[in-house]
Amino acid sequence: MTYTNARDLDLGTPVEPPSFLTELPDSVVKSAARTIQILEYLDHVRREVSGSEVAAALNFPASSTSALLRSMVTMGYLQHDRHTRTYRLTRRTGLLGAWVDPSLIRQGTLLNLVHSLANLIGETVVLARRNELSVQTIYVADGGKNPAAPVPGMQHCVSRSAPGMALLAMSDDRELKRIIGRINSERPRSAPAIDASDYATRLGEGRRRGSFTGPGIGLGTAAVAQQVRHHAAGDLLVLSVEGPSSRMNERLDEIATLMRAALHRLAA
DSSP: OOOOOEEOTTTOOEEOOOOOOSSOOTTSOHHHHHHHHHHHHHHHHOSOEEHHHHHHHHTOOHHHHHHHHHHHHHTTSEEEETTTTEEEEOHHHHHTTGGGSHHHHTTSHHHHHHHHHHHHHOSEEEEEEEETTEEEEEEEEOOSSSOOOOOTTOEEEGGGSHHHHHHHTTSOHHHHHHHHHHHHHHSOTTSOOOOHHHHHHHHHHHHHHTOEEEEOSSTTEEEEEEEEOSGGGOSOEEEEEEEEHHHHTTTHHHHHHHHHHHHHHHHO
8 A cells, every 4th residue: 555755854855655455464453453554644644634635545434534533533642623624643642652662752851851740749740631622641650659540541521620721721712612612511411510701710810820720630639730831742731740639738839839940941
């Protein structure tokens, strides 16, 4: 299977397209193979692509291609632009397999900061992104005893935690109103509706402080979350320090100060 060559963005040299077997062995699960081929194709072209382009390039049926792309968005490996109807890889994809060579991946500026903070504060530090109406963990560095238990890939409603608030605070008023409207319309009947005006006020307070406090991603945790403003972040990301409420509540201001100093050094 072939498709148009892309060029290496840094070196300007041709990039050879991955090769695919036109006939997969019977032992290979077709949906699993197609998922990996989609990731390889996106890695090859290094740009946003439409579903129809993926289907045509890989010779997949349009219906199954759409279903696979939607599933990969839900799991956080792809990001979907509703306006252009295109897809691109997320930072979670880039961090997949980081454990294979931790000495290499931790040389990255942002991940080095995550591990440094976990060691300094003695609590779990999380990198998270927004995935539609959810906040999703993409990287975790455990710190201290009895660490909080978020794991990469964990998701929950973006409005219900400190890291979620930090992510929503990056939205303008129009986008925030749209998101809150969707959350309210799609919420379970047992969940209370969000007061959009009150929520916007709380986000404004967090913006002024430069820090957001509240429940963490892990069950029974408290968190301090701050926005990551650096080219290394790529996607809109937040940094969240999380731990048992009994430990965290006494250190919220101290932790916020340490995080702010670390992120200031990152941006310098």
